[in-house]
Amino acid sequence: MKADDLILISVDDHLVEPPNMFDGRLPARFADVAPRVRRLDDGSDVWTFNGSVIPNIGLNAVAGRPKEEYGVEPTAFDEMRPGCFDIHERVKDMSAGGVLGSMCFPSFPGFSARVFSAADDKDLALAVVRAYNDWHIDEWCGAYPGRFIPMALPILWDPHLAAAEVRRLAAKGCHSITFTENPATLGLPSFHDEHWDPLWQALVDENVVLSIHLGSSGKLSVTAADAPVDVMITLQPMNICQAAADLLWSRVIKKFPGIRIALSEGGTGWIPYFLDRIDRTYDMHHLWTGQDFGGKLPSEVFREHFLTCFIADPVGIKLRDMIGLDNIAWECDYPHSDSSWPNAGEELAVVAADVPDDELNKITFENAMRWYSFDPFAHRPRERSTVGALRAEVAGHDVTTRSFDKGRFERTGAGTDLSALASNATA
Amino acid sequence: MKADDLILISVDDHLVEPPNMFDGRLPARFADVAPRVRRLDDGSDVWTFNGSVIPNIGLNAVAGRPKEEYGVEPTAFDEMRPGCFDIHERVKDMSAGGVLGSMCFPSFPGFSARVFSAADDKDLALAVVRAYNDWHIDEWCGAYPGRFIPMALPILWDPHLAAAEVRRLAAKGCHSITFTENPATLGLPSFHDEHWDPLWQALVDENVVLSIHLGSSGKLSVTAADAPVDVMITLQPMNICQAAADLLWSRVIKKFPGIRIALSEGGTGWIPYFLDRIDRTYDMHHLWTGQDFGGKLPSEVFREHFLTCFIADPVGIKLRDMIGLDNIAWECDYPHSDSSWPNAGEELAVVAADVPDDELNKITFENAMRWYSFDPFAHRPRERSTVGALRAEVAGHDVTTRSFDKGRFERTGAGTDLSALASNATA
Numbered sequence: 001m002k003a004d005d006l007i008l009i010s011v012d013d014h015l016v017e018p019p020n021m022f023d024g025r026l027p028a029r030f031a032d033v034a035p036r037v038r039r040l041d042d043g044s045d046v047w048t049f050n051g052s053v054i055p056n057i058g059l060n061a062v063a064g065r066p067k068e069e070y071g072v073e074p075t076a077f078d079e080m081r082p083g084c085f086d087i088h089e090r091v092k093d094m095s096a097g098g099v100l101g102s103m104c105f106p107s108f109p110g111f112s113a114r115v116f117s118a119a120d121d122k123d124l125a126l127a128v129v130r131a132y133n134d135w136h137i138d139e140w141c142g143a144y145p146g147r148f149i150p151m152a153l154p155i156l157w158d159p160h161l162a163a164a165e166v167r168r169l170a171a172k173g174c175h176s177i178t179f180t181e182n183p184a185t186l187g188l189p190s191f192h193d194e195h196w197d198p199l200w201q202a203l204v205d206e207n208v209v210l211s212i213h214l215g216s217s218g219k220l221s222v223t224a225a226d227a228p229v230d231v232m233i234t235l236q237p238m239n240i241c242q243a244a245a246d247l248l249w250s251r252v253i254k255k256f257p258g259i260r261i262a263l264s265e266g267g268t269g270w271i272p273y274f275l276d277r278i279d280r281t282y283d284m285h286h287l288w289t290g291q292d293f294g295g296k297l298p299s300e301v302f303r304e305h306f307l308t309c310f311i312a313d314p315v316g317i318k319l320r321d322m323i324g325l326d327n328i329a330w331e332c333d334y335p336h337s338d339s340s341w342p343n344a345g346e347e348l349a350v351v352a353a354d355v356p357d358d359e360l361n362k363i364t365f366e367n368a369m370r371w372y373s374f375d376p377f378a379h380r381p382r383e384r385s386t387v388g389a390l391r392a393e394v395a396g397h398d399v400t401t402r403s404f405d406k407g408r409f410e411r412t413g414a415g416t417d418l419s420a421l422a423s424n425a426t427a
Numbered sequence: 428m429k430a431d432d433l434i435l436i437s438v439d440d441h442l443v444e445p446p447n448m449f450d451g452r453l454p455a456r457f458a459d460v461a462p463r464v465r466r467l468d469d470g471s472d473v474w475t476f477n478g479s480v481i482p483n484i485g486l487n488a489v490a491g492r493p494k495e496e497y498g499v500e501p502t503a504f505d506e507m508r509p510g511c512f513d514i515h516e517r518v519k520d521m522s523a524g525g526v527l528g529s530m531c532f533p534s535f536p537g538f539s540a541r542v543f544s545a546a547d548d549k550d551l552a553l554a555v556v557r558a559y560n561d562w563h564i565d566e567w568c569g570a571y572p573g574r575f576i577p578m579a580l581p582i583l584w585d586p587h588l589a590a591a592e593v594r595r596l597a598a599k600g601c602h603s604i605t606f607t608e609n610p611a612t613l614g615l616p617s618f619h620d621e622h623w624d625p626l627w628q629a630l631v632d633e634n635v636v637l638s639i640h641l642g643s644s645g646k647l648s649v650t651a652a653d654a655p656v657d658v659m660i661t662l663q664p665m666n667i668c669q670a671a672a673d674l675l676w677s678r679v680i681k682k683f684p685g686i687r688i689a690l691s692e693g694g695t696g697w698i699p700y701f702l703d704r705i706d707r708t709y710d711m712h713h714l715w716t717g718q719d720f721g722g723k724l725p726s727e728v729f730r731e732h733f734l735t736c737f738i739a740d741p742v743g744i745k746l747r748d749m750i751g752l753d754n755i756a757w758e759c760d761y762p763h764s765d766s767s768w769p770n771a772g773e774e775l776a777v778v779a780a781d782v783p784d785d786e787l788n789k790i791t792f793e794n795a796m797r798w799y800s801f802d803p804f805a806h807r808p809r810e811r812s813t814v815g816a817l818r819a820e821v822a823g824h825d826v827t828t829r830s831f832d833k834g835r836f837e838r839t840g841a842g843t844d845l846s847a848l849a850s851n852a853t854a
Contacts, residue, residue: 070715182650190651223609223673224617230676230716231669234708238668238701242658246650249657269700273742274665276696280739281661284764288497289657312707315699315749322742337711 001357003349004388009101009368009376011149011309012213012264012331015140016061016084016107017047017132019077025131030124035108035116037077044074047108049128050119054108056080063093063335066401070337072229079404084335087143094147095394097342098387099332100365101376103149103211104140105178105264106132111216112180117156126161129153133165137172146379149372151176151211156188159195163202170206175373176262177203179210181243182217191250204258209307209371213264214240233337240266241274248278248302249291260371262307265333268316271308271323275299303327307371311338312347317355325359329368342399345387428784430776431815436528436795436803438576438736439640439691439758442567443488443511443534444474446504452558457551462535462543464504471501474535476555477546481535483507490520490762493828497764499656506831511762514570521574522821524769525814526759527792528803530576530638531567532605532691533559538643539607540580549584556580557592564599573806576799578603578638583615586622590629597633602800603689604630606637608670609644618677631685636734636798640691641667667693668701675705675729676718687798689734692760695743698735698750702726730754734798738765739774744782752786756795769826772814 019037026034035049047054055074062070064081077085083093094102109115109132116132119125133152141148152169154177155162166177180186189195203210214236221235240263247253247261278298282291293301303324309331310316320328330348333339340347352360369375376385383389446464453461462476474481482501489497491508504512510520521529536542536559543559546552560579568575579596581604582589593604607613616622630637641663648662667690674680674688705725709718720728730751736758737743747755757775760766767774779787796802803812810816 067711067714070712184651190653192651192653192655221669223669224611224619226617226619227673228619228676228716228718230708230712230718231672233712234672234676234701234705235669237704238665238697241665242648242650242662245658245661246654249655249661267700267704269703270665270697273694273696273700273740274661276740276742277664277694278661280765281657284494285497285657285660287494289655291655291657313700313703315703315746319742319746338707 001349001352001355001360003098003345004386006098006345006349006387007361007365007382007385008099008330008332008345008348008387009149009365009374010099010332010334011103011262011307011329011368011372013102013104013334014060014107014336015090015104016056016080016335017109018085019045021135021139022128022131025135026127030127033121033124035128039076040074042074043076045076046074049115052115052118054115056107059337060107061335062337063339063341064399064402066403069404081335081402087140091144091147092394092397093334093341093399095390096397096399097332097334098345098390099334100380100385100390101147101149101368101374102332102334103151103176103372104136105151105211105213106153109153110218111178111213112156112186113153113178114156114180114186114218116153122157125157126155129155130165133169133174137169137174146376149176149368149374150174151178153177154179154199156180156183156186159198163198166199166202166208167206170208175207176209176211178216179212180216180218181212181214181240182246185217185219191246191252196252197255200252200256200259203260204256207373209260209262211262211264212240212243214266217243237265237267238270241270244274244302244306245278248298248306253301253305254293257304259305260307261305262309262329262371264309265311265331265338266308267313268308268310268323268328269313269319271316272319275302275322278302307367311344312340312351314351317352320355320359320363325362326367328363329371330364428776428779428782428787430525430772431813433525433772433776433814434788434792434809434812435526435757435759435772435775435814436576436792436801437526437759437761438530438689438734438756438795438799440529440531440761441487441534441763442517442531443483443507443762444536445512446472448562448566449555449558452562453554457554460548460551462555466503467501469501470503472503473501476542479542479545481542483534486764487534488762489764490766490768491826491829493830496831508762508829514567518571518574519821519824520761520768520826522817523824523826524759524761525772525817526761527807527812527817528574528576528795528801529759529761530578530603530799531563532578532638532640533580536580537645538605538640539583539613540605541583541607541613541645543580544583552584553582553588556582560592560596560601564596564601573803576603576795576801577601578605580604581606581626583607583610583613586625590625593626593629593635594633597635602634603636603638605643606639607643607645608639608641608667609673612644612646618673618679623679624682627679627683627686630687631683634800636687636689638689638691639667639670641693644670664692664694665697668697671701671729671733672705675725675732680728680732681720684731686732687734688732689736689756689798691736692738692758692765693735694740695735695737695750695755696740696746698743699746702729702749705729734794738771739767739778741778744779747782747786747790752789753794755790756798757791
C-alpha cells in the first residue's frame with residue numbers, strides 16, 4: 001500500500017501535561033497542594049506534587065528536533081514543540097503526520113500514576129487522579145471527537161476504588177487504562193495476588209483494556225551505572241516480555257478469561273520466539289508445575305488476551321502470521337525519540353511493502369478500533385481518514401525540524417549517570 | 428538431513444562436580460578448608476566451601492527422569508543419573524544421545540566461579556580455581572580426547588591473575604572461559620570499566636572465547652516472590668539480551684576487535700529483532716550518544732563478535748540468515764530440564780527439516796569447531812562421528828527413563844518461593 005493510502009491509528013503516543021490542566025478541577029481545600037508547574041533557577045519547567053519534583057527530560061519531547069540535539073537534559077515548555085502539550089497543535093501535528101487516531105500515555109504522573117498514589121492524603125490522591133482522568137477524557141480527547149482513544153490513569157492504592165474509577169470512566173466511553181508492568185516492583189501485591197481481582201472484574205465487565213507501557217515497573221533496564229545510554233535504549237522494549245510472561249502464567253488469565261492486555265511500545269519481533277518459548281516451557285514443565293490452560297497451548301491463550309504493537313519492526317512484519325494478525329497494532333510514539341513522525345507513514349509503507357492490504361489494514365487501524373472500542377468513522381468518513389487526506393487538510397502546517405541548540409540548557413547525554421536518569425525518566 | 432546423519436557438537440552442557448575432584452589437587456595447608464561434599468540430615472548432598480552450603484537442585488540434574496518428577500527439591504548423587512558426574516557414564520550418555528562433542532559448564536562454583544572468588548583467603552581461592560581448571564581439562568576432558576571442548580573458570584578478583592590463568596590454560600589447549608553476564612551485579616567493575624582490559628587482551632592473544640551463560644549475573648528473572656515458577660523458566664534465556672546489549676555498545680568491542688563472545692543457552696529466535704533494534708537505536712541516537720563503529724552497522728559488528736546457540740528453536744532456524752549462518756551453534760543442555768536428551772537429534776532433525784545440509788552442518792558442528800578451536804576429527808574419523816554411528820557404539824547402554832519418585836525427597840516446585848530458589852539456583 002502507498003503511504004498516502006494508509007489509515008493510521010497509533011496505540012501509543014504521549015502527552016506532556018499543560019500547566020493549567022488542573023484549573024477548576026480540584027476542591028478548593030486542595031488549592032495549596034495541587035500539582036503545579038514551577039520554573040527552576042536553571043530555566044527548566046518541572047511539575048511538583050507531594051514533595052516530588054518531576055522534570056520532563058528532553059528525550060521525551062523531541063518531536064521536530066534534529067537528532068544531534070536529542071539528550072536527557074531537562075527542558076521547558078518554550079523549548080518543546082507545542083504539539084507535545086497543546087491539543088490544537090497536537091491535532092495539526094497528527095494530521096501532518098497522517099495519523100487519524102491516537103492514544104496518549106501520561107508523562108509526569110508516571111505510566112501508572114504512582115506520583116499521585118504516593119500522596120499520604122488519599123483523598124487528595126483520589127481527587128487528583130479523577131481530575132486528571134476527567135481532563136484527559138473531556139478536554140484532551142473531547143476537543144476533537146474521533147481523534148483520540150481515551151485512556152485513564154489507575155488508582156493504585158485501593159483495588160475497589162480502582163474498579164469504581166474504571167466503571168465511572170467506561171460510562172464516559174473510556175476503554176483503556178494504563179497500568180504498571182509489575183506492581184511488585186512498586187511495593188504493591190503482585191499480579192499473582194487476589195488483591196487486584198476487583199479491578200480485573202471491572203475491566204472485564206466494562207470491556208476495558210489494561211494497557212501496560214514499557215518502563216512502567218518504575219525501573220529502566222540499566223545494566224550498570226557507567227553503561228552507555230544506548231544499552232538502556234536498546235533494552236527498553238525487551239523488558240516488557242517480563243510482564244507478558246508474568247501475566248500469561250498467572251491466575252488472572254485463568255480466572256478472568258475476558259481480560260485483555262496491551263503491551264504498549266513493546267515491539268513485535270520477539271513475540272514468535274516468546275510464543276515458542278512458552279509452549280516449550282509448558283511442554284517440558286507443566287507436569288510438575290501444574291499449569292493448565294484447559295487443553296489450549298499457552299501461545300493460543302496469549303493470542304486471546306494480548307495486543308502487541310510496533311513503531312517500525314521489519315521482523316515482526318515478516319513474522320506477522322506467527323504473532324497473530326489480530327494481535328498487532330501500529331504506534332507512532334510521538335513526541336518521544338523513537339518516533340519517526342512526521343514520516344512514520346512513509347517508514348511503515350517501506351517496511352510493510354509486501355503485506356496485502358487486508359492484513360495491513362488490521363495492523364494500522366482495524367485491530368486498534370476493535371481492541372479499544374474506538375470508532376473514528378462515526379465522526380469522519382473513511383475516505384477523509386487516510387494519510388494523504390489528513391495531510392491535505394493541514395497543508396500549511398510547519399513540520400520542518402527546529403533547532404533548539406541555542407536554547408538555555410547545556411546538552412547532556414552519553415556520559416550521564418543512568419541511575420539518576422532511571423529514577424527520573426520512568427514511572 | 429536424517430537424525431542419524433547429523434554430527435552434533437553441543438556448546439552448552441553441564442557437569443555436576445564429583446566429590447573426589449579436588450583429591451590431591453590442593454596444597455596440604457588447605458586440606459581443612461577445601462571444598463567438600465557433605466550429606467545433610469535430610470539426605471541431600473551439598474558442596475560446602477568458605478561458609479557456603481550449595482545444594483544441587485533437582486531441575487539441574489533431571490536427565491533420564493520422567494517430567495512428572497522434575498522439581499526444585501535438593502538432590503543427592505545416588506538420585507542422579509551417573510552421567511551427571513561420572514565422566515565414563517557421561518561419554519556413554521553422549522554417544523547414546525548421538526552427541527560427538529560437549530562443552531560443560533560448572534555447577535556448584537557458579538557459572539563465574541563466584542563461590543570461589545568469595546573466599547577471603549585469595550591464595551585459597553586461587554588454588555581452588557586452578558585445581559578446578561586442571562581437573563576439568565586433565566581429568567574430565569582429558570579422559571576422552573576429542574569429545575569435550577575444555578572450558579576454564581575465571582578469576583574474578585584480579586584481572587591480571589585472570590589473564591595469567593587464561594594464558595596458562597590456553598597453553599594446555601583450552602579456548603573457552605566461562606564468565607558472568609554482568610560483573611556489575613556481582614559488585615565488580617562493569618563491562619565498561621578499563622579494569623578488565625588485561626583479561627580481554629589475554630582472550631584476544633590466546634584465541635579464547637568468553638562464554639557467557641544465562642543466569643550468570645547472580646540473579647534469575649524473578650518478577651515476584653509469588654510468581655509461578657513457569658515465569659522464571661520462560662524468561663531465563665531472554666535475560667541474556669542484556670549482556671549482549673551491554674557488550675555490543677561497550678568500549679570492549681571497540682578496543683579489542685578480536686574479542687569473541689558466546690551467549691550460552693541464550694536461544695536464537697530473538698536475535699533478528701535484537702539486531703534490528705540495535706541498528707535502529709544507532710540510526711536514531713548515535714548523533715547524540717556518540718556511538719561510532721567506524722562506518723559499520725551494529726548488527727555487522729554483532730556478527731563479528733557473538734556466537735549464539737539454541738536447543739530447539741524453530742524461529743531461530745527459520746530466521747537463520749538474519750542471524751548469521753556463521754553465528755549459530757547447537758546445544759544439548761544435558762542434564763538440565765530444558766534438554767531433549769537422548770532424543771535431541773530427532774528433535775533437531777524435525778525443526779531443521781528444511782535446512783540444506785551445508786547450512787545445518789555449520790549449525791550442528793562446524794561453527795562450534797571454528798569458534799572454540801576444537802577438532803574432534805583429529806581423534807575420530809568423521810564417518811564414525813554421526814548420531815547413528817555413535818549410538819551404534821553404545822547399543823546396550825540403558826537410556827530408558829528412570830523414576831525416582833520413591834526417592835527420599837518430597838518433591839517441591841510450583842509453590843516454591845522463587846526468591847529462595849533464585850539465590851540457590853544461580854551463579
